[in-house]
Amino acid sequence: MKVNLISDTVTKPSKGMMDAILSAKVGDDVFKEDPSVNALEEKVAEMFGMEAALFFPSGTMTNQTAIKLHTQPGEQLICDKYAHVFNYEGGGVSFNSGVSCRLVDGYRGMMTATQVEHAINPPDFYHSPLSKLVCIENTTNKGGGACWDFKELERIKAVCEKHNLKYHLDGARLWNALVAKEETAEQYGALFDTISVCLSKGLGCPVGSVLVGDKDTIHQALRIRKILGGGMRQSGFLAAAGIFALDEHIARLSEDHKKALEIGLALETVSYVKKVEPIETNIIIFEIDEDNISSDAFTEKLRSLDIHIISMGQGKLRMVTHMDYTDAMHNYILETLQHL
Secondary structure (H helix, E strand, O other), X not given: OOEEOOOOOOOOOOHHHHHHHHOOOOOOHHHOOXXXXXXXXXXXXXXHOOOEEEEEOOHHHHHHHHHHHHOOOOOEEEEEOOOHHHHOOOOHHHHHHOOEEEEEOOEOOEOOHHHHHHHOOOOOOOOOOOEEEEEEEOOEOOOOOEOOOHHHHHHHHHHHHHOOOEEEEEEOOHHHHHHHHOOOHHHHHOOOOEEEEEOOOOOOOOOOEEEEEOHHHHHHHHHHHHHOOOOOOOOHHHXXXXXXXXXXXXXXXXXXXXXXXXXXXXXXXXXXXEEEXXXXXXXXXXXXXXXXXXXXXXXXXXXXXOEEOEEEEXXXXXXXXXXXXXXXXHHHHHHHHHHO
């Protein structure tokens, strides 16, 4: 039995999603004439109570577009040291926007409003980059699927308003946070200038992310998406998958969270695991006791049993539960961890 827990992006479209894809009405989205893409964009904008949305091929392109919208070359964004925009987007912040990152030493990818305010450069001190943007990631990938305290996000918003900074949410796994914290998309739409959400993480879509904001911002985003090469033609086939996922696959995320927690509890009981990070959603990050077995040897042992996970570096390993991770696979994982 093969068990792939390297990410929640490894899923295949369900039968219902494939039916939606095959029956999609499509057109040329570069001319904004694809009815399925238009419907998806309207749906996501309405979910967040924001004016407009734009469909993208990837989450990285979505975030990079948002950063480009809010900054000019030579300026600076503020984010946690674990942030995806800094660690996992190929240096696009500097390449695409000519912007540097001021990294904050937060907790599991989450920083406080006080830390954000301390990271802002004095606007009249021309020797340092001009602070222009704060980027938040919820849930935090490298932080182990941690969910932000919404009150802290509100306090950071107040800091942004006080210092005339834009506020972007990398919500690649925001759906998980909404389910885990019993929050609403509208709450976030009222707080951020732009939000990116991913449809291929957790929700089971083959491709796609969406950027939401006000009409003027999204109109500008259309031009930047073009510059980055993100215009697609009959992308309604992909958009139809997104519509289906938003209707059918959000509530079920709680199942992934439950299985992740059970894996974490199992890891805590075995001698070869040194530490398990707190688990709130579908990501499990843990450390191996290197005196017992090396991380590389452990992952290779699992691979020999057809269980696939990844390293996050610095001795940390990651598993991610998802909709294609079945009960049978789950039982196999739990039994294997106990008997290694």
